[in-house]
Amino acid sequence: MRINPIYRQESRAGARSFKLPLIILGFNSVLAVVALLYMYSMIAQVRLTAEIQYSSFLGLYSFVATMEFVLLLFIIPGLTAGSISGERERQTLELMLTTRLKASDIVAGKLVQGLSTVFLLIVSSFPILGLVFIYGGVTMPDVGLLLLCYVVTAVLLGSAGLFCSALMRRSTMATVTAYLVVVVLNAGTLVVNYLADGLGEMTLTGGNAAAGWPMYLLLWNPAATFQTVLNSQMGSGSGLAPFFPQLERIADMGLAGRYWLPLSMALQLLLAACFLWGAVRNTKPGRRGRRRG
Amino acid sequence: MLRIENLKKVFGRTVALDGLNMTVEQGALYGFVGPNGAGKTTTIKTVIGLLAPDEGRVLVGGIDVDKEPDRVMARIGYVPDSFGVYDNLKVSEYMEFFASCYGLTGLKARKRAQMLLEQVGLDDKADFYVEGLSRGMQQRLCLARALIHNPPVLIMDEPTAGLDPRTRYEFKEILKELQSQGKTILISSHILPELAEICTDIGVVDQGRMVFEGSMEEILEQINVASPLLISVSGSQQEALKLLRAHPEVETITIREEEIVVGFSGDKKDEGALLKQLIDAGVNVYGFMRERGNLESVFMQITDHSGEEVVLIHED
Numbered sequence: 001m002r003i004n005p006i007y008r009q010e011s012r013a014g015a016r017s018f019k020l021p022l023i024i025l026g027f028n029s030v031l032a033v034v035a036l037l038y039m040y041s042m043i044a045q046v047r048l049t050a051e052i053q054y055s056s057f058l059g060l061y062s063f064v065a066t067m068e069f070v071l072l073l074f075i076i077p078g079l080t081a082g083s084i085s086g087e088r089e090r091q092t093l094e095l096m097l098t099t100r101l102k103a104s105d106i107v108a109g110k111l112v113q114g115l116s117t118v119f120l121l122i123v124s125s126f127p128i129l130g131l132v133f134i135y136g137g138v139t140m141p142d143v144g145l146l147l148l149c150y151v152v153t154a155v156l157l158g159s160a161g162l163f164c165s166a167l168m169r170r171s172t173m174a175t176v177t178a179y180l181v182v183v184v185l186n187a188g189t190l191v192v193n194y195l196a197d198g199l200g201e202m203t204l205t206g207g208n209a210a211a212g213w214p215m216y217l218l219l220w221n222p223a224a225t226f227q228t229v230l231n232s233q234m235g236s237g238s239g240l241a242p243f244f245p246q247l248e249r250i251a252d253m254g255l256a257g258r259y260w261l262p263l264s265m266a267l268q269l270l271l272a273a274c275f276l277w278g279a280v281r282n283t284k285p286g287r288r289g290r291r292r293g
Numbered sequence: 294m295l296r297i298e299n300l301k302k303v304f305g306r307t308v309a310l311d312g313l314n315m316t317v318e319q320g321a322l323y324g325f326v327g328p329n330g331a332g333k334t335t336t337i338k339t340v341i342g343l344l345a346p347d348e349g350r351v352l353v354g355g356i357d358v359d360k361e362p363d364r365v366m367a368r369i370g371y372v373p374d375s376f377g378v379y380d381n382l383k384v385s386e387y388m389e390f391f392a393s394c395y396g397l398t399g400l401k402a403r404k405r406a407q408m409l410l411e412q413v414g415l416d417d418k419a420d421f422y423v424e425g426l427s428r429g430m431q432q433r434l435c436l437a438r439a440l441i442h443n444p445p446v447l448i449m450d451e452p453t454a455g456l457d458p459r460t461r462y463e464f465k466e467i468l469k470e471l472q473s474q475g476k477t478i479l480i481s482s483h484i485l486p487e488l489a490e491i492c493t494d495i496g497v498v499d500q501g502r503m504v505f506e507g508s509m510e511e512i513l514e515q516i517n518v519a520s521p522l523l524i525s526v527s528g529s530q531q532e533a534l535k536l537l538r539a540h541p542e543v544e545t546i547t548i549r550e551e552e553i554v555v556g557f558s559g560d561k562k563d564e565g566a567l568l569k570q571l572i573d574a575g576v577n578v579y580g581f582m583r584e585r586g587n588l589e590s591v592f593m594q595i596t597d598h599s600g601e602e603v604v605l606i607h608e609d
Binding site for chain 1: 341342343363366367369371373375376377378379381382386390391393394395396398438442
């Protein structure tokens with residue numbers, strides 16, 4: 001099997017760098033400290049009340065999962081946003097484009113490299129997430145669904161980072177733009193829903209505007225998808241639920257509401273495909289223009 | 294081997310290439326010269342497929358770059374003016390990476406990389422990190438990289454810029470060896486004496502157009518025409534100056550000590566006629582020859598846009 005040359009080269013160079021071990025150490029340290037503090041507070045509560053509330057242990061799962069999701073939101077754009085612009089800055093992109101490699105090969109290699117790092121983070125954090133299995137309440141399929149949500153988020157945000165990297169000449173600008181895309185997807189779509197809610201409450205009928213078109217924007221929101229996964233496993237009130245009251249009205253949305261989770265994941269993968277198409281198109285600027293004469 | 298037909302490229306309001314034509318024969322070492330902003334790099338980037346032409350076409354071995362870029366890429370090796378390095382990659386790994394970009398892997402890639410590193414004198418640096426090499430070594434490595442897929446055409450954009458004289462000499466020797474192996478080489482450079490030494494053909498581009506193209510023999514002929522006539526006369530120069538001022542092919546006259554330096558646009562036959570005229574007019578001519586010229590003087594003449602007048606200057 002032919003391994004993508006970009007992926008192989010990046011993996012080799014990455015393996016020699018201190019960056020990857022540091023990211024893994026930092027990521028898991030934060031998660032471990034959060035999990036241990038949460039467990040410590042639960043045990044302190046047991047000592048105080050002499051009652052064991054098993055629902056608190058489920059809270060550990062939701063807390064660690066949310067923390068991991070938020071960390072991924074911060075890490076993924078940083079991993080991919082400098083990849084193509086970095087090649088441009090090093091003046092190696094032109095060299096690669098004059099080989100038999102296609103722009104799509106370069107983008108694919110960079111994406112796979114970025115995603116492999118994210119998968120390494122997700123897999124390495126599994127023991128921390130697995131603390132919940134000591135007390136029960138969460139099954140392997142539940143965790144599998146959560147990991148699938150992480151993967152979809154990684155693909156979407158990784159692709160957005162690559163698009164920004166191909167679009168911008170400088171890595172700094174590409175990174176800033178990639179984080180803006182993350183903010184727009186996660187907070188922007190939510191803000192539109194809050195505004196729609198506010199407008200709905202101001203109408204005479206007090207109509208429920210959130211059940212209208214702005215709700216469909218949340219299908220593109222990775223944080224909303226993550227919260228939908230948690231809601232399906234633990235009921236409402238966990239994780240990022242306070243930020244997403246609109247998600248409680250999904251059931252009123254008919255077919256879209258019934259298949260909300262697969263639909264949102266499919267749409268986000270579609271958006272990722274659009275970002276990747278844009279990244280490929282912008283990686284080879286010279287061949288974009290059509291002939292005039 | 295390489296043919297450019299009526300190439301046009303416009304960036305906004307700037308016309309970078311304005312109907313450029315160029316022909317590089319198989320096995321030629323073609324020197325591509327021109328002032329800054331003349332369109333050299335744009336031409337090269339169009340040839341290697343990094344820029345799409347607005348009009349015209351580029352053929353490499355009869356294949357249109359715009360229509361079949363992948364087939365053309367397999368036939369071209371490109372050495373840019375700048376050299377990009379990867380952190381944490383060794384010289385041998387760098388070569389193997391680019392070999393894999395051309396579909397070469399395993400033992401075949403390693404052998405080819407090793408052979409090329411020997412050719413450019415870097416075989417003892419195979420386990421060194423690329424970023425630790427000197428600029429000259431990096432440029433030689435870049436040349437080896439461009440040859441990893443054994444392309445028949447090598448395109449180089451200012452490859453010796455910033456190199457010390459010894460490295461430039463070594464680089465030149467490697468180019469001569471490559472040419473002897475049958476490679477067609479297009480080299481863009483500002484260092485004209487170097488081109489004059491190694492090139493078989495020369496193309497001068499200016500304002501996006503090819504203003505001179507031909508073999509080295511043709512340009513040497515041009516050099517002779519471009520160089521001024523040095524006329525030495527005994528006694529008074531007044532009669533000679535009077536005759537020269539009236540001559541239609543005399544462009545400039547400068548007096549340098551006892552020598553009259555004449556910008557003369559005529560050919561050898563006209564030179565003979567001028568000498569006869571001087572002698573017939575009673576001028577005692579004891580020296581009459583063309584000054585030894587070089588590629589630089591032709592380049593300056595071809596790319597000089599200021600109009601020339603007949604002037605008389607006394608040099609101290």
